[in-house]
Amino acid sequence: MKRREFFKKGTKAVVAAGVVPIIASSCASTNDILDDRNKDKWYHLGTGKKGIPNRKKIVNYDVAVIGGGAAGICAAVAAARNGSKTVLVQDRPVLGGNASSEMRVHLNGVNNLKGKAERETGIIEEILLHNRFENEQESFPVFDHVMYDFVVREPNLTLMLNTQAIEAVMDGDKIKSAKCWQSTTETLYTINAPVYIDSSGDGLLGASAGAEYRTGREGKAEFDETYAPDEPDGWQMGATLLMSSKDMGRPMKYIPPSFAIKYTHEGGHKRRKFAGFQDGIWWIEVGSDGDIIGDAEINRHKLMGYLHGVWDYIKNSGNFPEAENLALDWVGSLPSRRESRRFIGDYIVSEKDMTEHKHFYDAVAFGGWSLDEHNPGGIEDISEPPSYFHYHFEEVYQFPFRSLYSKNVSNLMFAGRNVSQTHIALSSSRIMATCSLQGQAVGTAATICNRKNVLPREVGKNHISELQEMLMRDDAFIPKRPANDPKDLAKKSSLIFGSSTLSGDPKNLLNGISRDIDGAINHWKSDGLNAELQLEWESPVDLSSVELKCDTNVKRNIMMRKDSRNNELYGNHVPKEMLKSLSLQARVNGKWHDLGSIENNRTRLIKFKFDNLKTTAVKLKLKETYGAVNVKLFEIRCYS
Amino acid sequence: MVNKLKLISFLFFPYWILFSNDLDVMSNDIIEINHEVEVYHPGEIGAIHTILTEIQNKDSVTIGYAMNVESVICLEEVCKVIPVRLYWNSIGVYQKYVLEEGATLEKYEADFFEPEDYKKLHSVLANTNSPFKDVEISEVLTVVDHGDEDVDAVSGATALELDEKDTVPGAALTCYTLWHWANGEIVKTIRKTTGESSTNSKLFEFIVDDNISFYPIALEALKERKNYEIEYVEPVIKRVSLNDTLIKSSITYLESAPIEVYSSALKEVFINGGKLQRIAVMRSLQHTKREIPRAYFDSYNKEMVHLKSFQEFSVFLGLMEDKNPNSEQINKGLIPFLDGNFLIARRVYWYLSEQNNLNANQQDKLQQFFEKHEDRL
Known part of the structure; x- marks a missing residue:
């Protein structure tokens, strides 16, 4: 009973404060939900009935x-x-x-x-x-x-x-x-x-x-941090408001809105650059040394003002002739918090x-x-x-x-x-x-x-x-911690070999390191396509899945960018190295049986699942990539 | 392609020679042959028609090539274009660049090259694995400003991020333009031209040259000439048998040979080569559409002794399944392997199980193997 009384008190407090969703309860029962709608005057013309909408739900998850x-x-x-x-x-x-x-x-x-x-x-x-x-x-x-x-x-x-x-x-x-x-x-x-x-x-x-x-910010002493301030303080990195512009092919005027905050760049640090401004400027940023969450709406308003102030500076200061034909195409209203x-x-x-x-x-x-x-x-x-x-x-x-x-x-x-x-x-x-x-x-x-x-x-x-x-x-990588799954039957194979090898070694596919790193090669790369990879076991094994990690070139970024960069470090398309088409066979009683094929593969981690079978060998046929002339793998696993 | 031959008694290039090497042969009797070539440059739209000059010594041996190019691809006609003469050796490896006397290269924003920039440019062009290999011209604006990662949220100062060692700071466009001239499509043209210009005896020298870069040039030219004389094929067999890296070019050459030469040469390579050579031979035989008599495949029964690994056996038996099943000679030759390495024996067992002409003794052997290894098949 005491608990229920507590909830009732909470209800009154919340209603008094007029804050709709804030709840002070500590119980999972619908009966105790404070958002009591019994004053709701819903009259449904379709049914001709009065009622109270059900706005309270309890759901259970793992x-x-x-x-x-x-x-x-x-x-x-x-x-x-x-x-x-x-x-x-x-x-x-x-x-x-x-x-x-x-x-x-x-x-x-x-x-x-x-x-x-x-x-x-x-x-x-x-x-x-x-x-x-x-x-x-x-x-x-x-x-x-x-x-x-x-x-x-x-x-x-x-x-x-x-x-x-x-x-x-x-x-x-x-x-x-x-x-x-x-x-x-x-x-x-x-x-x-x-x-x-x-x-x-x-x-x-x-x-x-x-x-x-x-x-x-922690002070230097607490964790012996070189880059921390000498003494602790309340500063938190700010949120940024981004924007993007487009070239209209003709000169475009820009008049800042009423809430713009004038920007001059006078005394601006030399590393406060404008390069790439057409896609937004990440240093249009406001933080807080107090309650940064409590300050969020004030800072959002400021950021909108700074965004337009900086754009006004770009468009109207005369320092950016390249911006003459640009117009704002999208402006953020929700700052990105750090x-x-x-x-x-x-x-x-x-x-x-x-x-x-x-x-x-x-x-x-x-x-x-x-x-x-x-x-x-x-x-x-x-x-x-x-x-x-x-x-x-x-x-x-x-x-x-x-x-x-x-x-x-x-x-x-x-x-x-x-x-x-x-x-x-x-x-x-x-x-x-x-x-x-x-x-x-x-x-x-x-x-x-x-x-x-x-x-x-x-x-x-x-x-x-x-x-x-x-x-x-599941294809996560943990540095300097090779995988060694005792259930992985590929590690128990007697032999692994590829139809051809341009670099690396098929044995690398069992070493638990799913990328080339720390100067070491951990891959096997075929010489040409329609390559094959085969594992042999001396004694039959029960298998129901085979899992591969193929190359997607983790040394090159694939995230989407506003500037759609496509160079050695950033790609703007599906990695050409990725395996596109492949199939799997298992040998049973001396004969190869098809276990599955994958066309238009879209993932680095490739899984074949099939009905459990007893086999002495599996063979992968690696047919096509998204453009690379050779196929590179980093891992193969087999499970019963 | 039109070849223009002219004998020059004394060659004088009015260029500032920057780097010395074996192409600096200022001697009499150097022959220049001009080839009209069509090349593509990734920064240009469409093919470029230009002159590639082949440089031969007085014995008509190609010692290098030269070509005039422009220092930058100028999209908006605001940059200064300087003519540059590039030099390659006879196998298409960039050697040096030369400017007209008094000419200077410019950097971004009208700065001039410093003396060390000229040296740097040479090292950039000499790096066949330069990052410029995969770069689009649209990204080549300036070089990265160090210490300014600037990639939080929005792109940094430049479209192109290069380490300073890979470019001349402020001259990425020049580096990009010249790198693609020096290391681009023209290299293939040079190698092909060298092969075409070489006499058969020179091609023979290429085959046996310590520098294996000459080897594929020779084989491609010999293939074009349909030259499969024994004096060329023998050294090819010898070299490929000892060097894995020559397998692809050698097999490609031999695959166009008359059938007798092809089949006998491949067998020689099978016998004298290592694992990779044997696998390449068997794959070639498996995939060829040419008619090869079964007797030829039967003859491999004496050569099975060379098969060492499971993989070799696997490929060999796959070849026999495709091209020569139910061969008494092969079956006979395989029986002893039932007593060897288990994985190989198991593969042999399954192969023989599919043969329909085993004699009683052979069938007994198979049955014994089955009984012994039933749980491991």
């Missing part, structure tokens, strides 16, 4: 992922594919977060290590490849739908758009339910799940659950973990973007460079699982910019493809939690090797 940016998508898809009934809750009408058409930030990752990319594989790679097939025109709004397609086609995954997780209902140190407000349907959802993943960036669910977090809450896990990743390439036994992701800390003040302090680019990596760093779950809320994990790390570490790991790897890791870990009925911390303590193996089987 995993609830809050936030549908790149990290959340990868988390949700990983959980769903590994067998968890999953819900993905996204507060916007589109998926993709910063990379959505609402914000249009490039989905960067490890773009450039000594002139070459070291691209993230796994689910994020699959999304970017999907986009290359479905969105040749490189349209951001179409990319929204590509991501939508990627999510809704998963049979085990439910997507809730326009829905915000606004409060956690706790049971001890666990989140029992997430109260979620779906604005388009005026519906308050109570989502019950044993495991929650907050990949929302700002992390409202985690904060309301009481998960420890911090904002601002930083706010950083939750505290069992480990806090800091600068030197990255720059000194600390080896983590529980590594589950990697990064390699520079330590790209933007200046305090953003566009309001143009005498500073827009970013300090403190440090450029020459090889990737590891990211540990212990930074991806809450220290004090036992069933809460994180992925994205809100994970457990310092401000300086965030300046690198905040990049979306890096966040996506964290997402795939926690989504997979959530499945382990459910399968074994354990909490995330226990996954880190007792099942980390299993998690790593699952991730690598």
